[in-house]
Amino acid sequence: MTGTTLYDKIWDAHLVAADADGNSLLYIDRHLVHEVTSPQAFEGLRMAGRSPRAPHKTLAVADHNIPTTNRAGGLAAIDDPESKLQIETLENNCAEFGIDYLPMDDIRQGIVHVAGPEQGFTLPGLTIVCGDSHTSTHGAFGALAHGIGTSEVEHVLATQTLIQGKAKNFRINVVGDAPAHVTAKDIALAIIGEIGTAGGTGYVLEYAGEAIEALSMEGRMTLCNMSIEAGARAGLVAPDAKTFEFLKDRPRAPKGADWEAAVAYWQTLKSDEGAVFDKEITINAADLPPLVTWGTSPQDVIAVDGHVPDPSAIADEGRRKATERALDYMGLSAGTPMQEVAIDRVFIGSCTNSRIEDLRAAAAIAKTGKVAASVNAMVVPGSGLVKQQAEEEGLDKIFIAAGFDWREPGCSMCLAMNADKLAPGERCASTSNRNFEGRQGRGGRTHLVSPEMAAAAALAGHFVDIRDLKAEG
Amino acid sequence: MEKFDKLTGIAAPLDIINVDTDMIIPKQFLKTIQRSGLGKNLFDEMRYTPEGDEIADFVLNQPAYRAAQILVAGDNFGCGSSREHAPWALLDFGISCVIAPSFADIFYNNCFKNGILPIVLPQEDVDKLMDDSKRGANATVSIDLESQTIKGPDGGEISFEVDAFRKQCLLEGLDDIGLTLQKAAAIDDYEARLDAQAWR
Numbered sequence: 001m002t003g004t005t006l007y008d009k010i011w012d013a014h015l016v017a018a019d020a021d022g023n024s025l026l027y028i029d030r031h032l033v034h035e036v037t038s039p040q041a042f043e044g045l046r047m048a049g050r051s052p053r054a055p056h057k058t059l060a061v062a063d064h065n066i067p068t069t070n071r072a073g074g075l076a077a078i079d080d081p082e083s084k085l086q087i088e089t090l091e092n093n094c095a096e097f098g099i100d101y102l103p104m105d106d107i108r109q110g111i112v113h114v115a116g117p118e119q120g121f122t123l124p125g126l127t128i129v130c131g132d133s134h135t136s137t138h139g140a141f142g143a144l145a146h147g148i149g150t151s152e153v154e155h156v157l158a159t160q161t162l163i164q165g166k167a168k169n170f171r172i173n174v175v176g177d178a179p180a181h182v183t184a185k186d187i188a189l190a191i192i193g194e195i196g197t198a199g200g201t202g203y204v205l206e207y208a209g210e211a212i213e214a215l216s217m218e219g220r221m222t223l224c225n226m227s228i229e230a231g232a233r234a235g236l237v238a239p240d241a242k243t244f245e246f247l248k249d250r251p252r253a254p255k256g257a258d259w260e261a262a263v264a265y266w267q268t269l270k271s272d273e274g275a276v277f278d279k280e281i282t283i284n285a286a287d288l289p290p291l292v293t294w295g296t297s298p299q300d301v302i303a304v305d306g307h308v309p310d311p312s313a314i315a316d317e318g319r320r321k322a323t324e325r326a327l328d329y330m331g332l333s334a335g336t337p338m339q340e341v342a343i344d345r346v347f348i349g350s351c352t353n354s355r356i357e358d359l360r361a362a363a364a365i366a367k368t369g370k371v372a373a374s375v376n377a378m379v380v381p382g383s384g385l386v387k388q389q390a391e392e393e394g395l396d397k398i399f400i401a402a403g404f405d406w407r408e409p410g411c412s413m414c415l416a417m418n419a420d421k422l423a424p425g426e427r428c429a430s431t432s433n434r435n436f437e438g439r440q441g442r443g444g445r446t447h448l449v450s451p452e453m454a455a456a457a458a459l460a461g462h463f464v465d466i467r468d469l470k471a472e473g
Numbered sequence: 474m475e476k477f478d479k480l481t482g483i484a485a486p487l488d489i490i491n492v493d494t495d496m497i498i499p500k501q502f503l504k505t506i507q508r509s510g511l512g513k514n515l516f517d518e519m520r521y522t523p524e525g526d527e528i529a530d531f532v533l534n535q536p537a538y539r540a541a542q543i544l545v546a547g548d549n550f551g552c553g554s555s556r557e558h559a560p561w562a563l564l565d566f567g568i569s570c571v572i573a574p575s576f577a578d579i580f581y582n583n584c585f586k587n588g589i590l591p592i593v594l595p596q597e598d599v600d601k602l603m604d605d606s607k608r609g610a611n612a613t614v615s616i617d618l619e620s621q622t623i624k625g626p627d628g629g630e631i632s633f634e635v636d637a638f639r640k641q642c643l644l645e646g647l648d649d650i651g652l653t654l655q656k657a658a659a660i661d662d663y664e665a666r667l668d669a670q671a672w673r
């Protein structure tokens with residue numbers, strides 16, 4: 001008999017009904033909601049006279065266009081009238097429909113994918129959805145988690161289910177030991193570079209192998225976060241002792257006998273030996289360098305000691321045209337060493353890299369110097385709790401002394417919906433997940449890197465090979 | 474939801490791969506709390522200068538394509554963020570069918586929920602339609618969902634695949650939530666079984 005995969009197990013455990021044509025009704029255990037993709041869903045409920053089926057299974061927080069400065073004045077002090085209206089609308093909808101809401105001035109407020117795990121709202125073996133593609137982050141806990149559109153947000157609110165077609169199984173084995181300064185972010189970028197931004201389309205990824213087991217929960221979240229950039233809806237890491245330790249005693253995690261029962265079940269959540277995957281690749285972490293993107297797609301990765309690629313060497317016409325377009329947009333010429341590329345801005349934050357471990361890694365570099373005069377650098381913690389922890393450890397002082405801006409939690413310049421954005425032509429070393437045209441501001445140029453590479457670039461004013469630096473611990 | 478059965482209209486060529494949802498509708502337009510009104514900002518940063526003037530050579534600004542109802546595009550269309558504002562913007566502009574060699578998953582799903590038909594075709598068929606659509610206003614393409622066929626301007630026919638359930642929903646303009654609520658008893662049963670796992 002062939003075994004089943006982790007994805008198959010979670011899927012089977014959530015099947016409410018299966019139709020002959022391959023569409024299934026899947027039960028949804030947890031639903032995260034934010035201000036941008038929910039107003040039209042609540043409006044839809046109201047118009048149809050429907051109410052949420054299980055309001056306590058939904059948790060809401062404003063993150064996408066919340067300001068990262070001037071938080072003291074609360075909602076009233078938000079300058080942008082549209083942002084203000086959207087956050088106000090979320091508050092009112094939560095109050096009207098009885099949904100738990102982490103208010104703007106609450107220490108627990110933060111980026112939805114940082115706050116959910118912190119609260120223990122995210123647990124292994126659950127189905128978790130949110131109107132945001134980076135919901136894949138929660139797969140780090142062995143939960144089936146993915147982004148949905150606004151119509152589906154409304155569907156989940158009304159029915160606590162989702163109509164889904166089953167995806168295929170794709171295992172990514174990352175073997176070997178990652179060298180020093182090769183982080184979860186580099187592993188994620190390496191995978192996307194390898195399989196391409198559509199390589200995971202139609203699949204759920206399972207990350208396995210010793211390099212994955214060696215990652216902390218923060219690292220696993222960084223990795224699963226970027227599954228969507230490889231085209232996959234979801235990424236999974238089988239839960240283990242690190243997962244349970246992270247979750248124990250979190251506010252919404254089970255307690256006492258419930259905890260024991262849950263852990264016993266969670267321990268069964270792994271792919272069986274002999275489980276068949278539709279696709280499988282193996283990457284050796286020991287071979288990986290720190291990476292940086294050069295183009296406008298997350299698959300455009302290159303080693304930090306590499307050079308800007310030459311489009312004329314690309315045979316495929318579509319790829320060549322895309323590369324030429326990307327280099328033109330990025331203002332880069334073929335053959336330039338990446339380490340000679342000067343930057344104007346640094347953004348350390350986003351649901352990819354704004355957790356305490358990310359800030360510690362960046363601070364260890366920040367401690368060694370001062371932000372270059374030509375660079376404007378900012379650090380945006382992922383949540384109020386991350387910010388508080390960092391301040392207890394004195395990381396804020398290190399950043400401020402080195403010349404970084406220390407901000408309030410939110411999505412900030414990851415998508416530049418609030419005031420934090422690049423000016424046209426500005427070049428940014430960013431720890432976020434998307435380097436699309438205009439993502440961080442119209443005409444802005446984004447290079448994706450790990451937190452320590454971003455901090456090192458801030459000090460040098462250009463990309464540097466982090467392996468050449470000596471960080472203070 | 475509007476029904477989709479037949480459509481005859483101008484096809485606009487957007488010969489770019491990896492068209493992402495940030496390109497389709499940039500985030501500064503996501504602050505709306507409504508579904509309508511996004512058409513004027515469809516492809517905003519490719520369509521207008523920072524001063525707000527039209528960029529003449531962008532396809533939807535060319536006289537032949539201003540009333541396009543079909544879009545022909547490259548691989549991996551709709552990648553990136555899950556924002557449903559992307560299909561809303563297409564629809565508000567008047568585009569209710571997108572043809573490409575492949576689509577990103579979430580965008581593909583979102584289309585069906587808004588009365589847009591996304592059609593996946595082999596690269597050579599897309600190339601052919603791309604060439605046809607470059608002929609401008611003479612490039613009318615007819616789509617018949619019932620028979621799953623596309624008729625090009627020169628009369629050539631291409632057939633396409635679509636999931637039977639989604640096809641039915643589009644043809645009848647059915648709302649998913651209504652359909653699911655018909656299965657409320659199955660959801661009740663499932664929830665009753667959940668009691669065994671209190672932590673869920």
Ligand code: SF4
Nearest residue numbers: 134350351411414415
């Ligand atoms: S930090 Fe960026 S990627 Fe993450 S949820 Fe916010 S906008 Fe999306």
